[in-house]
Amino acid sequence: MTELYTSEDERKAAPAKKEQKREFIPRHKGSSLSSLLVLPRKNIHFETQEPEEEILLILRKHWLTNIPWFLLGLTLFFAPLVLTFFPLLDSFPPRFQFIFVVFWYLVLLMFVYEQFLSWFFNLSIITDERIIDVDFINLTSKKISDAELDKIQDVTFTNNGVFGTIFNYGDVIVQTAAEMPEFVFEAVPQPASVANILQRLRTEEKIEALEGRIR
Secondary structure, three states: OOOOOOOHHHHHHHHHHHHHHHOOOOOOOOOOOOOEEEOOOOOOOOOOOOOOOOEEEEEOOOHHHHHHHHHHHHHHHHHHHHHOOOHHHHOOOHHHHHHHHHHHHHHHHHHHHHHHHHHHHOEEEEEOOEEEEEEEEEOOEEEEEEEEHHHEEEEEEEEOHHHHHHHOEEEEEEEEOOOOOEEEEEEEEOHHHHHHHHHHHHHHHHHHHHHHHHO
């Protein structure tokens, strides 16, 4: 998405347009592990990012969605201590018991690591030019879909049940005229604010396109 300028005035106006898109983005300080990262540091990039493209929001599933697999991992962590009370395991030689426990914790570590990576790398990115959905499948495979802001047709959001209402997270559904007709940002924090930002960005893009045609 290389920006084309038809005049020197448009080149000078470009930074002002970018600043206009930032002005309605709420300031939200967060670390790289946050579920909602607003106007991240300049050293944060994604692989298909264009030179002049600026990241406005990075979204992950709300941290609360990690609790089920975390509790499961915690239960499995203490499971070998419980199994030592069963006569079946106690009947095996100590060396076999040790190998079993080591293997158990290796599998558990792999499970926890995979769940964390799935949460961390499944991203929804909103820039000043487009929306990007990153589906992390495994360490060697992922799917990336994007759509320009002016292709957005409709934005809706829902809160996910009781917990979604209490902790303010839910799904944001974006209908587009792009190759991928629907983007779903699942269980993201502050879905109403995210939907409002997308609507505002869509409006700004339409105004820019209209001004371009008038010129």
